[in-house]
Amino acid sequence: MAIQELHWGASFTQQSETAAERNAVPRNYFIWTIGCQMNTADSDRLGSALQQMGLSEASSIKNADVVVLNSCVVRQSAEDKVTGTIGMLKPIKANNPNKIVALMGCMVGPKTEELAKRFKHVDVFMQPQQYEPLINLLGERLGIDPEGCLSNLSDINADVTSFIPIIQGCDYFCSFCIIPYRRGRQASRPLQEIVHEAELLAARGVREVTLLGQTVDAYGLDVPGEGDLADLLYGLQEVQGLERIRFLTSHPLHMSDKIINAVAELPKVCEHINLPIQAGDDDVLTAMRRPYTTDHYLRIIEKIRSTVPGVAMSTDLIVGFCGESNAAFQASYDLLEATRFDKVHVAQYSTRTGTIADRTLVDDVPQEEKKRRLMAVDALQEQIATGINAALLDETVEVLVEGQGNGKWKGRTRTDKLVFFEDDRDFHGRMTQVKITETAPWSLQGVPVMD
Ligand code: SF4
Numbered sequence: 001m002a003i004q005e006l007h008w009g010a011s012f013t014q015q016s017e018t019a020a021e022r023n024a025v026p027r028n029y030f031i032w033t034i035g036c037q038m039n040t041a042d043s044d045r046l047g048s049a050l051q052q053m054g055l056s057e058a059s060s061i062k063n064a065d066v067v068v069l070n071s072c073v074v075r076q077s078a079e080d081k082v083t084g085t086i087g088m089l090k091p092i093k094a095n096n097p098n099k100i101v102a103l104m105g106c107m108v109g110p111k112t113e114e115l116a117k118r119f120k121h122v123d124v125f126m127q128p129q130q131y132e133p134l135i136n137l138l139g140e141r142l143g144i145d146p147e148g149c150l151s152n153l154s155d156i157n158a159d160v161t162s163f164i165p166i167i168q169g170c171d172y173f174c175s176f177c178i179i180p181y182r183r184g185r186q187a188s189r190p191l192q193e194i195v196h197e198a199e200l201l202a203a204r205g206v207r208e209v210t211l212l213g214q215t216v217d218a219y220g221l222d223v224p225g226e227g228d229l230a231d232l233l234y235g236l237q238e239v240q241g242l243e244r245i246r247f248l249t250s251h252p253l254h255m256s257d258k259i260i261n262a263v264a265e266l267p268k269v270c271e272h273i274n275l276p277i278q279a280g281d282d283d284v285l286t287a288m289r290r291p292y293t294t295d296h297y298l299r300i301i302e303k304i305r306s307t308v309p310g311v312a313m314s315t316d317l318i319v320g321f322c323g324e325s326n327a328a329f330q331a332s333y334d335l336l337e338a339t340r341f342d343k344v345h346v347a348q349y350s351t352r353t354g355t356i357a358d359r360t361l362v363d364d365v366p367q368e369e370k371k372r373r374l375m376a377v378d379a380l381q382e383q384i385a386t387g388i389n390a391a392l393l394d395e396t397v398e399v400l401v402e403g404q405g406n407g408k409w410k411g412r413t414r415t416d417k418l419v420f421f422e423d424d425r426d427f428h429g430r431m432t433q434v435k436i437t438e439t440a441p442w443s444l445q446g447v448p449v450m451d
Contacts, residue, residue, distance in 0.1 A: 024065075024098035024141065025141060025142060026055060026065035026066050026098075026100060026138060026141055026142070027055060027056065027065055028055055028056045028057065028058040028063070028064055028065055028066070029047070029050045029055045029056075029057065029058060029064055029065065029066035029067070029068065030057070030058045030059075030060060030061050030063070030064035030066070030067050030068070031043045031046060031047055031068045031070060032061060032067070032068065032069050032070065032085060033070040034070065034071065034072045034078055034081055034082060035070070035071070035072025035074065035078060035105065035106065036072065036074070037163055037210065037212055037248060038128065038163075038165060038183075038212050038213075038214070039070050039071075039072060039105055039106075039128075040163060041155070041163035041164070041165050041212055042070060042104070042105070042128055042129055042165070043068070043070045044155035044157065044158070044162075044163070045131070045155060046068060046070075046104070046131050046134070047155075047157065048155055048156040048157065049131055049135055050066070050138070051156060051157075052156070053135070053138055053139075053142060053144065053146060054142070055138075061085075061088075061089070061092070062092060064099070065098070065099060065100065066099070066100045066102070066134075066138065067089060067099065067100070067101050067102070068102045068103075068104055068134065069082060069085055069086060069089075069101075069102070069103050069104065069105075070104045070105045071103060071104065071105035071106055071107035071108070072105060072106050072107075073106045073107050073178055073182070073352070074106065074177075074178065074179065074352070075347070075350060075352075076350055076352070079107065082107055086103065086119050086122065089101055089121060089122075090121050093121040094121070100123050100124065100134075100137065100138070100141075101121060101122045101123050101124075102122070102123060102124040102125075102126060102133075102134045103115065103119065103122050103124070103125050103126070104125075104126040104127075104128070104130075104131075104134075105126075105127075105128055105182075106128060106178070106179065106182040106183065107182075108125045108126060108127050108128075108182070109127070109181060109182055110127065110184075112125040123137065124137055127182070127183075127184075128168070128182065128183050129165070129168055155201070156204070158201055158204060158206045159205070159206070159402075159403075159429070160205070160206065160207055160208065160400065160401070160402045160403070160428070160429045161206065161207070161208040161209070161210070161400070161402055162201050162206045162208075162209050162210075163209070163210050163212050164194060164197055164198065164201070164209050164210070164211050164212065165189070165211075165212045165213065166188065166189055166194050166211045166212065166213055166216065166219050166229075166232065167186055167187065167188045167189070167213035167214070167215065167216060167218060167219045167220075167222075168183060168184065168186070168187045168189075168213070168214075169183045169184040169185045169186045169187055169214065170183060170185075170186060170214040170215055171185055171186045171215070171218070171222075172215065172251070172289070172291070173289060173356060174278070174288055174289050174290060175287065175288050175289045175355060175356035175357040175360070175361065176288060176318065176321065176349065176352065176355055176356075176357045177352070177355060178352045178353075178354055178355055179214055181354060181355075183214065185222075186214075186215065186218055186221070186222045187222060188219050188220050188221075188222050188223050188226060190223075190226065191220070191226055191227045191231065191232050191235060192235075194211075194232060194235075194236075195232075195235045195236060195238075195239065198236050198239045198242055199239050199240070201242075202239050202240060202241035202242040203241065205241075205429065206241075206242070207241070207242065207243045207244060207400060207429060207431070208242075208243065208244035208245070208246065208400055209236070209242065209244075209245055209246070210245075210246040210247065210248055211229075211232070211236075211245070211246070211247040211248070212247075212248055213247075213248075213249070214249065215249070215250070215251040215254060216229065216247045216248055216249060216250055217229050217247070217250040217251060217254035217255050217256070217259055218251060218254045219232060220232070221254070228256070228258065228259070229247065229254075229259050229262075230256070230258040230259045230261070230262040233245060233247075233259075233262045233263070233266055233269050234262060234266065236268070237266045237267070237268050237269070242268060243268060243400070243431060244268055244270050244400060244414065245266070245268045245269045245270065246269075246270050246272060246416075248274055249274050249276060249316070250273060250274060250275050250276075251276075252275055252276075252277070252290075252292045252296065252297050252300055253291055253292055255273075255275060255300050255304070257303070260303055260304050260307050260308065261307065263304075263307075263308050263311070264307045264308045264309075270414040270415070270416070271308050271309070271310050271311040271312060271414055271415055272311065272312045272313075272314070272342075272414065272415050272416040273304055273308075273311060273312075273313055273314075274313075274314045274315065274316070275297075275300065275301070275304075275313065275314075275315055276315055276316035276317075276345075277294070277297050277315045277316070277317060277335070278290055278316060278317060278318050279317065279318065279321060279324070279328070279332055280294055280317075280331045280332030280333070280334065280335030280336065281294070281324070281327075281328035281329075281331040281332060282294055283323070283328060284321055284323065284324050284328050284332075287321065287322060287323055287357075287361060288318075288321060288357075289356065294331075294335060298335075298339070301313060301339060310415065311415070312342040312343075312415035312416055312417070313339075313341050313342055314341055314342055314343035314344065314345070314416070315336075315339075315341050315343075315344055315345070316344075316345045316346075316347070317332060317336070317344055317345070317346045317347070317377065318346075318347050318348075318349050319332070319346060319347070319348055319349065319370060319373035319374050319377060320348050320349040320365040320369065320370030320373055320374075321349045321357075321365070322349070322357055322361035322362055322363055322364060322365070323361065323362075323364065324349075324365055329373050332377075333376060333377065333380065336377065336380060336381065336384075337380060337384075340384050340387075340388065341381070341384070342385065342388055342415065342416070342417075343381070343385065343416075344377060344381045346374055346377045346378065346381070347374075348370045348371065348373075348374045349363070349365070349370060350363075351363045381441075382441045385441035385442065386439075386440070386441045389417065389439040389440065389441060389444060390439050392417070392436045392439055392444060393436055393437075393438075393439050394435065394436065394437075395435070395436050396433050396434065396435045396436075396449055397413045397417070397419065397433070397434055397436060397444075397446075398413060398414060398431060398432070398433060398434075399411040399412065399413055399419045399421075399431070399432050399433075399434045399446075400412060400429075400430075400431055400432075401427040401428060401429060401430050401431075401432055402429075403428065404428075405420075407422065408420040408421060408422050409421050409422070409423060409427045411427075411432070413444075417443070417444055418442065418443040418444065419434055419436070419443070419444045419445070419446055420443060420444070420445050420446075421434055421445065421446045421447055421448055423447075423448055427448070432448050433448065433449040434446040434447065434448055434449065435447050435448075435449050
């Protein structure tokens with residue numbers, strides 16, 4: 001098996017092929033995706049490129065000539081699912097050697113030799129956002145020059161909402177996190193390119209975009225003079241047809257006054273900010289290598305809430321991190337109770353091979369205790385979210401209707417609350433005023449209010 005290094009830093013492997021196999025013409029593709037919104041956005045983009053090359057989307061992995069697994073390794077459970085799916089493809093590939101199997105995403109590091117030895121039935125390995133190896137292989141198989149398929153790549157199938165990755169990678173090395181090793185250093189896209197992509201999406205009917213980055217509020221800081229996230233928000237505010245702008249996920253160190261003021265001033269920017277705290281105890285934050293204190297974090301929350309009226313705040317928290325004592329956990333719990341976030345994404349710590357925590361810290365909180373802490377946070381948050389959402393009863397909120405589920409229309413408020421309503425008329429993609437008739441911690445029910 002030859003391994004060919006490519007100029008953009010990724011690599012692909014080609015197995016020996018017969019002439020017949022070489023001539024096999026792929027007609028359709030299937031992309032299997034697991035993980036965060038960045039992966040979803042990458043898959044959408046790759047799907048758009050494949051469609052631009054003339055391939056159609058297949059209904060299943062089995063029916064597809066090209067199978068792409070877009071992987072996540074943030075948690076062991078995600079990695080296990082990826083490994084299981086790669087294994088499932090082995091007999092399928094053996095039955096049909098013409099099938100192209102590609103592994104993409106965070107499981108693929110800068111060096112692919114180990115993966116190539118482990119998964120001999122995988123033809124192509126691609127790091128996140130590095131679509132070229134597959135595109136070029138397909139270009140060879142199809143006998144076309146794929147030049148141009150990746151330029152200005154945007155999701156051509158986007159409907160009401162769409163993701164736009166604006167900054168790749170991460171310059172931090174939080175001790176629990178594997179992402180910087182897989183996604184590389186921060187690299188911002190040019191501001192004008194992003195605005196142009198938003199214009200293309202809006203022209204296709206997209207009404208809401210979510211700007212994505214591992215540290216989205218660090219946008220532009222790696223390219224002096226390019227403009228920062230606030231400048232980008234001002235640029236996107238001018239895009240005709242676009243009605244809502246969101247951004248995910250922020251880092252407390254980069255949530256500047258300029259960004260907060262932009263959220264407050266710009267009508268299209270939604271009043272919802274996710275700002276991960278990860279722990280409510282300074283010693284745990286230090287062990288996590290998170291470069292801020294709880295005091296600093298709380299000052300930012302205060303600033304956001306006093307500047308952006310009606311803002312909804314969410315956060316991410318890890319429980320049971322190495323060395324997290326009962327008192328340290330209680331500090332996190334107390335902080336959540338006092339701060340009253342709209343949503344808390346809580347995860348139980350588990351060691352990821354290759355991280356700093358894996359190399360230098362002891363995973364010393366017993367499994368049962370981690371679970372107890374997780375359940376305590378879940379219960380607390382359910383109670384808080386119940387109270388926050390109850391205040392919306394009988395209020396009329398603006399909902400962008402994204403589609404249907406279980407016979408009901410569903411959409412989100414500007415503050416990212418999920419709203420359902422029943423109606424026989426077509427509300428797809430419509431900005432709709434909805435009167436809330438029922439509230440629950442994780443969603444709202446209502447009736448549309450017609451003009
Ligand atoms: S900021 Fe920390 S948690 Fe977020 S991607 Fe970077 S290293 Fe991972």
